[in-house]
Each structure stands twice: as C-alpha cells, then as structure tokens.
Amino acid sequence: MNKLLPFIMAGDPSLAALPQLLAEAKALGIEALEIGLPHSDPIADGPVLQAAAHRAIQRGATPLRVLEMLAGLTESPDLILFTYLNPLLQIGADRLLDLLWPTPVKALLVVDLPDSEEAEFEAKLRTAGFPMIPLLSPTTDIERAKGLLERRPDPGPGHPFAQRFAYVVARLGVTGTGDTTDLAPVRERVAALKAISDRPLAVGFGLSDSAAMAEVRAMGATPVIGSALVQALANGGGLVDILRSRMNG
Amino acid sequence: MNKLLPFIMAGDPSLAALPQLLAEAKALGIEALEIGLPHSDPIADGPVLQAAAHRAIQRGATPLRVLEMLAGLTESPDLILFTYLNPLLQIGADRLLDLLWPTPVKALLVVDLPDSEEAEFEAKLRTAGFPMIPLLSPTTDIERAKGLLERRPDPGPGHPFAQRFAYVVARLGVTGTGDTTDLAPVRERVAALKAISDRPLAVGFGLSDSAAMAEVRAMGATPVIGSALVQALANGGGLVDILRSRMNG
Amino acid sequence: MHATEFLLPTRFGTGGLGGCYAPETLMQPLLDLEEAFRMALDDPSFRVELKSELRHFVGRPTPLTSATRLAAKFGLQGLFLKREDLTHTGAHKINNAMAQALLARRMGKSEIIAETGAGQHGVAAAAACARLGLKCTVYMGVTDMARQAPNVARMRLFGTKVVPVEAGQGTLKEAVNEALRAWAARCDKAHYILGSALGPHPFPTMVRTFQTVIGEEARAQMLEQTVSLPDAVIACAGGGSNGLGLLVPFLGDDLHRFAVEAGGHGSALGEHAARLDGGRLGVLHGCKTLLLQDQHGHTAETASISAGLDYPALGPELAALALDGKIEVLRASDAQALEAAQWLCESEGILPALESSHALALLPELAKRGFATVLLGLSGRGDKDLSTYQSKLGI
Amino acid sequence: MHATEFLLPTRFGTGGLGGCYAPETLMQPLLDLEEAFRMALDDPSFRVELKSELRHFVGRPTPLTSATRLAAKFGLQGLFLKREDLTHTGAHKINNAMAQALLARRMGKSEIIAETGAGQHGVAAAAACARLGLKCTVYMGVTDMARQAPNVARMRLFGTKVVPVEAGQGTLKEAVNEALRAWAARCDKAHYILGSALGPHPFPTMVRTFQTVIGEEARAQMLEQTVSLPDAVIACAGGGSNGLGLLVPFLGDDLHRFAVEAGGHGSALGEHAARLDGGRLGVLHGCKTLLLQDQHGHTAETASISAGLDYPALGPELAALALDGKIEVLRASDAQALEAAQWLCESEGILPALESSHALALLPELAKRGFATVLLGLSGRGDKDLSTYQSKLGI
C-alpha cells in the first residue's frame, strides 16, 4: 500500500526547485505525488494553497511553463496534475496531450470538473492514458459514489496507483492544514467505500501530523499531505525531513 | 410733514444707552421713532436686524426689561413698538397695557399680525390708545390696501403721526440696507395710496442714503431708516451724526 | 385676479389653533395659494395628474408590511408597518412635495423655495422640481447639513441649490425662518413648498390634505389584509404631516391614535422637542400652536437625535387634536429611538429613519397597555441616518 | 432522499454555456437545491408566499415611470424606466434574495451565505434573512467594502456578519470565491444565496427565474400605459440577473434588446469589465461563459467605477443570448456612466445606481439608431454611490 500521497504546488517555493523536490520525493520512496498547477481562482482551496498558488503565479509558474519544466523528468514519482478546469480548457485537449506526454504526469485531478461536464475533453484524455481521478466527499452518498467510481473507472491492477485511486475528501470545506481532528466519519466512509470497490483510496483535506496519517493508513487508505507540506516548504523546510516523519506509523 | 422715521433695536448697542439715544433723537427734532423689541425669530428681518436682535437678546433685552426701561421716559420721540406677535401674546393684553402706559410708546407695528388674527387682543390695545400700524407691501393691491387702512383706521388729525401713519414697504423681501435702488414702483404706489387716503405714509425697507430719503420725501412720504441706522450704531457711530445728514434734502 | 379672502377654515379645534400670522408681503401670496389649492382640488385634471405622479413616479400605494417577528418580540398579535420608506426619495415628504410642485407649475411659478430639516423634504422637493423642470433652492441649517450630509449631496445632484443657514442652532426652525424670508423676496415668481403641516394658512391644511393618502391607503390595506382595523395607530411627529397623514383618516374610527415626539436626552427645556408637555400656546412661523418657548415668548432651543423631529412647534392641527383628546401624544428619547431602530433592523430587515424609530420605540408601551394589533407609520428609511447609527451603535 | 440528477436544462444556447462545474462537495447540495427549487415552483403555497413577500415587503410591482424630460433631451418619443430602485433595499437584488431565503427556509437551512459586490445583494440577503430569522454571513471584497461603505453598515445593522475578502483585487470575483469556499464548509446547514445569474447550475436558472418578475411587470405596464411595446429594451449587466430579468420576458417580441457592460476606463484587458468583446469562453465559478482571462486561463483583472458590474464573467444565459444574436451587448465607460447619472438626476429627480447609469449612458446611441420608445431597467438607486458621485462630479 502507498504510504503517503504528498501535494506540492508547482512554482512554490520556485519552479526551478521542482525537479530537485521531485527527485527527493522519489528517492524517499514516494510512489505518487499530486502536483498543483496554480490557478488564479482556487475555489476549493484554503488560505495556504491559495497563497502558494498566488506566489507561484507571481513567479511566472504558468501552466505551460510548469508542464515544460516537467517534460523529460525521470527522477520523479508518478504525478497527478491537480488543478482547475479553465487553464486546461484554454490549452485544449490535443495540445494538452502533447504537453503531458513527455512528463511524469499519469492522471489528472480537476477539482471543478464533474464527470459529466466536459465528456469529450475528458474522454480524449482518458483514452490517451490520462484518467481523471474521482473525488468523493462527505456529501457524496454511497449511491452517488458508485456512479462516480463507475464513470471514472479504475483502469485496473496493471496500472499505477496514480491512475487508479479515488480521492476521499475527509471533511466539508476546502483544503487546509490540521483542522480535521475527528476522523471517525471518514473512517466510516472509507469502510463503506471499500465494501463497494477495491480501488485504492487516498484521504485528504486537513491532515497534517503523523498521527492523522497513521490513522488513515489504519483505515487501509493513503493519507494525503497537502497544505501542511506546502506551508512547511514555504517556510524553508526540506521535503525529505517533512515527509520522512509522516511516512511511518 | 415728518422728515424721517428712524428705527432702532432696543438693547443694541445696549439697553442702558436707550434713554440717551431717544433723548438725542428728540433733541434732533425726530417726532416719531420705531423701537424694535428683539425677537428670537425675526422672519421679516434681514441680516442686520437679525444680528441686532440676537445681540440685544444676548445682552438681556427681554420684552419686560425693554418696556421697564422705557417707563417714565419723557425725553423721547413718540415710539412705535415694532415687533413680532409671540412675545406680546405671552405677556397678554392686560398686562401689556399696564406696561405700555408709563412709556412713550404710542402705537404698535406687529410684523406678523394681520388685522384679523387676534381681533380681541388688537381691539383692547386700540381702545386703550395703542393702535396697530397697517403695513402695505408691494403685494398689497389697492383694493386690499383700502380694507387694511379701514380695519386699522387713522385715529385722525388730533393724533400724533406715530398713531396715524401707514407703513409702505418699499420692496419685496425683508428689512435690509441699501438695496432698494429703483424707487419708481414705490413712487407709483404712494401716489395710488394718496389717491384713496390722506393718511400720512412712511416708506421703509432698504433705504439708507440721503438721496433715497430725499426721493421718498419728494413723494410726500416719510422715509424710514432702519438697518442702516442700526448698523451704524453698532459700528460705534453717533445717532446725531447719522440722522442729521439724512434729515435734510 | 387676486383672491381677497380665505374660504377654507383657517383654525383647528376648540382652541382655535392655526391661523395665518404672516407678514403683509406674504398675505396675498397665501390668499392666492389657497385659491389655487382649492381650484386644483376641484379640478379632475389636477387630481389625475397628481395620482399619476404618485403612482408612477413616487411609487404609491406603498406596501403595508406585516412585521410578525417584531410583533412577537413584544407579544403583540399583529404589527403592520405603513411603508413610506419605500417611496421615491425615501420618506413620506415626497407626497406633499410632488403635489405642491404640481400646484406651483399650475400657478405659473418657475421657482421653488423650500426648507428642510432631515433633508428628506429638501430631497423630495429637489426631486419633484427636477422632474417638473422647476428651479429649486433649499434652506437648511448648518447642523442639519452636517448630520444629514448624504441628503445635501442628493439635493445638489438634483440640481438644487442648498443654502446653509448659520443662525441659531442651525436646525429646522432657522431654515424655515430663512425660507420665509426668501419667499417674501421672491413671492412674485416663486412658490414656497413648506415641508410639514405647519406655517401660515393654507399650508397646514394643504400639507395634511396631500399627506392623508398615507392613512387612506393604510386603512384600506388593513381592511383588505386583516379584515379589521387595528387597535392602535401610531406615528412620529415633527411638524406633524406624517402623523396627520396617517392618523386623520382614522379619526372616525373607534381605536387609539398616537403621535410620538422627540424626547431628546432630557426633560428640561432645551433638551428635547416634546411640545405637548413642554410647550405653551404661541405663534411661530405663521401659526398658533403648542410651542417650546421661554418666558419671554422667545422660541426655545430644542434637541433631538433626529433632525426631522427637532422643531419647537407641533403643527397646529395635530396640536389641536391632541388638546381635544383625539390623538394621544407620547415621547421617545434619543436612546429609545436608537434601540428601536435596531429592533426593526434585526427582526424585519428594515432600516428605519431616526424619526420613524421614535414611533417604534413606543411598541413595548402599547403592548403593555394591552393593544393587540398596531398600525405604525414608517415615515422614512434610515439611509440618511447611517453615520449616526454607526457611531451611536458602534456598527 | 437525495436528488440524483439534474432535471432542468443546465446549458444555454447553441454554445452550450452554463453547466455545473462544481467541486464534488457541492454537487449534492446543488442537486438538492435544484430539486427544492423545482418543488417550490410547483407548490402553490410557495408561490403565494413569495408573491406576498414581494408585494408587502419588497414593494412590488415597482412603478414604470415615464421620463418625458430625459426622453426629450435626446429626441426620444418615449422613455420608460422600470423602477427597481424603489424596491426595499434599493435594487432588483431583493427579488432573488427574498425568493432564495424563502427557499432556504423551506429546505430547513438555518444559515445563509452570500457574496456581494456593490453591496446591494448583500444588503438584500441581509434584509431577507433578518425578516425570516436566518443567520447570515456575507463575503465582500475589501475594495468594494471601501467604495460601498454605506452598504456594509446596512448589512451589519441587519445583524449580518460581513467578512472582508482581502485576496486579489478585493472585488466581486474574490467574494464569490470565498463564499463558495464557505458554502463547501457549511453546506449541510447553510444555503448559499448567489446574487446574480451565474455560478453552477441551478443558480443561473434559479436567479433568472426569480428576476423575470421585472420584465413581466414592465411588459404588462408598457401595454397598460402606452398600449404598445417599446422599440428597444435596455438594461445593465454585471452577472446578468437584472439584464435577464428585464429582457427575457421580451424575447418573443419583435423589438431590440440591449445589455450594457462596464467599459471602465479603457479597452485593454484589465481596464474594463466588457466580456463580450474582451472575453473568451471559459469556466469560472462553476459555469462556462464569456470570461475575461489571460492566455493562461487565469481570470483577468477588471475595472469599473461600479462595483456591481465589476466582474470578469457574463452570466451564461445572457452570454448565450448575446452569442446567439438575441440580445445586443454594448458598453459604457466610467465617464459616460457618471455623465448619464447626472442627466437622470437633473431631468427627472431620480438618483440612479452607478450600475444603472451604464444603461442610461446608451440613450443617445439608441436615439441615434432611430429607436423611438425605449424601456430602460433602472436596476437600483444611487444612494450607495453618493460618495463616488460627490468626488467625481465635484458636488
């Protein structure tokens, strides 16, 4: 089982540091990593990721430059491109595919794209090997979850975790650090989801310390560390230090 | 014919100076003089008399103190008490008569009292020898003027000017200095009034220099000097100097 | 042709309040005005024109809002608000201002003079004049200009000249003084749109006549919405046009009528504008009425947080109705009015003018006295009072 | 029971604008909202309740004012103003806010979240919530809080919590971002009252449905007052709820329909909020529509003197109607809007909101194009913009 799914914002602390960070993650044994493509209007993000996106944009981390920077990287975990729809839509499916091929990106997580809204765009990407990761939130009841998992299907055990997992949102609200304290509800949901699917699950939103990570692992799911990591990196912390402590337990 | 009808505000420059001013006026040959009883809301007065009334009130020139100050004065022209209704109404007709008897006041000019509004009050005063002076303004047509003169009748040649005259308002508006420049309209009105009545007429509102005074005299009427005199006295001028120059011509 | 005598009654009540205590210069203009007013009322085309402006420009009929949450707060069974705050320019003043502006146009007057306290009448007159293409000059005390600054800006935007009046306390009384003076100087060309049911005849009667549309509508709406009349009707009273406008149409009904004066910040002369208890009969601004005055017959100073109630005289007809026991006059203090404004804001989402808040402040008292259903005249909206609310309520 | 799919059309026009581009957390709430909305529309008791609030609280129907002096100024034969400025709280926003608040109460929600730009929607939501006893939180950009300060005070007086949004330009876009985030966190208890015809389905359809009362009334009033329809109908467009509200009921008529965007102070990206010429299709705030954006798909900065039009996306239905040629979209600059406000003030005694002034600014253009009679949506009153008018017009 994948022990930890880290999230970093491309371009923060800097675009130039990105290859190094990815290489460190890979060396640490990180199998998959969510990479945020900064957007001007991150409506599902809390203050930490908003600020990180804002800094990244200020520093010139445009979608094209991020994807160009990722092109050709081999020392990297599998990447899930985590972003909002509009920048991708403006690039267009065909050009986006050209840009994605040379990168370690294996899947996309587009926060504001329900599976029905851009069917053609999404199908083109999936067919080309870039599936969209389904999100399951506290407002997603089990019936609805079934549909979501079907419509963004598991490509199967032959595929890497990055393309297979479903993302379980731990709590209502937006991304943010350390405020998901009561994990009982998400534990229940994970259990319910496991009963209907044997797809790998990642659990994120509001997890930050090793104890929370361990609890998620105990559910049989992969914990996501997002805002806490981005904040620590922005404060000058080293990726290896931050992640190592959270990988065990 | 009475050459000049001066107006002074009781209590301005000071109440104590009043007997002296009246004595000077009398010595100058002034037959009748309008004495303003200062009121808080002088709606028919311009800035000069408003300010004078305000100063006088500030200095304690209440209606009672003014009338008490006038009591027993003999060295004075005949006085016309020029004021607004409310202070008199609050004193009441009977008490007012008691207060008026010992003074040189011979008549009243109550700016905001049309002849019909306080018939009983007015009749009591008239019967006791204190008639109300009728006002005739540019908006008073000749028919209306006839009625006004009838309802506030001339007590007849046996009576002093102060009780007989009608006051012709020279122009629209309120009292004030030197802004009645075109005397042609008032000349016409004076002529028309003389055709219906042989009552003495005074003309006031906005007259200040000797030329204007002379023009009024040429109409066969008595010019009133009000704001200009009050202003000059307030500026420290001497009554005799101010009036002398305007009595001739 | 000039009118030669008044044909309408000039006096009110057993005390003979009202009258026409005007300088001679204004007598003929007042006679002509009464005649024009009578003719206009008799002229169907004027009535149609006025009705059309009230409907299509002013926004009449104004709603009657059932305020159930506020009623419940005091245990009232029903509370109904007559929403003059929803008229164009935001207070009942426009009913009268528009009617008089139409009358002025009929009379061939091209200029309008008006006074204003809270600025609501000034804004209303300015709006009516802009709409009819009449030149407008508004006199306003400097204190009121400061505390009702937004209304000064609104008048100016409407092309009206606002003349600051420095005299005295710089409030409504001084503004009326100055407007009367200005009218005396321009009465050949100008009409004076007096803003409340005060001044010399025919103003009190005319203004009341143009304001009773409030109560007539409210009475019909009460019957339509509740199939009965309220137990009590209440309105604030500055000059009294809003009070009379709401209450007069209920004079024939078996119910209680209340007018609320400004209690200011104390009960000594000079600390309030409560004329019923604090005043004596006297003459100010052309009429005999209850007047706050000192022992010399000089007008007393007044105080109220609401510029529109900060006036030393109660309109003569309202004073007469009060003295004759047909309307009960109460008072609310500055502090009570402020608190009452908050009640309405938080319970009903309506921001009342400070003037109207004085009526709201008496709701607990009415409930205590056992009235079950109350009709309250919401004379205006509180936007003009925002800065006062902000500073006094710490918003 | 949870709704499992949308039953109303989610897309508009040949371009398929609109949609529901929402994070998964909000999908079920949006599905439930559509269901509640459909049920409410089908429920006579909801319709009666809404109609009653609109009539007795909001002040509907609003008048249709014939503006003859302003018409004459430009040689128009007739100019008719639909007076949303006379609604309670002073803009069309209350039609939607009250309807959604009633819907929220029906849905058992005890809290309301709203965003606001000009503050008019925030005030409307705050008023509706106070009246219904719902807790209300409004998100507002710091720039807008400064330029529409009176509205901040009004919301607070109504007991609403106003949360300043510092991000970005501190205007409407950021306020929507923050409101969406807040809703995601509280969607179990709170309803989000979106203030314009934008956002994810069902908001655009719902808001438009609640606003077409404007055009329905206006159409009937035109027929009643002039026995014919106008040659042109015009309204300003921020998100587009006012534009759709007025224009949609005229879609079947043979006349010209115009929406006016904010031309700001220049034609370069960032200097205006004119989405038709300046925008490309994109997705923002849950819907696909004409969007001002840079080459990276990031939302562009916008500029407008009017907070209510200062938004980078045109509502999807209005954008679709524009792209399909059913509504012509024009723009007016800051300077033109300011001048137009003065026209209306001085000719008709009506102070328009800066937003509405953008529509007024196009009157000379419509006259030039030969339209004889024009119906114009006066979406709100300008009291909130007084300080801008004062400083820009030197009043």
Ligand SMILES: Cc1ncc(COP(=O)(O)O)c(C=O)c1O
């Ligand atoms: C909102 C409001 N209510 C009431 C009043 C007092 O009105 P009235 O003089 O008619 O009693 C005013 C006066 O300005 C006002 O603006």
Ligand SMILES: Cc1ncc(COP(=O)(O)O)c(C=O)c1O
């Ligand atoms: C007065 C006024 N008019 C128009 C608008 C723009 O409205 P819409 O978003 O419905 O186009 C606003 C928005 O705040 C407004 O306040």
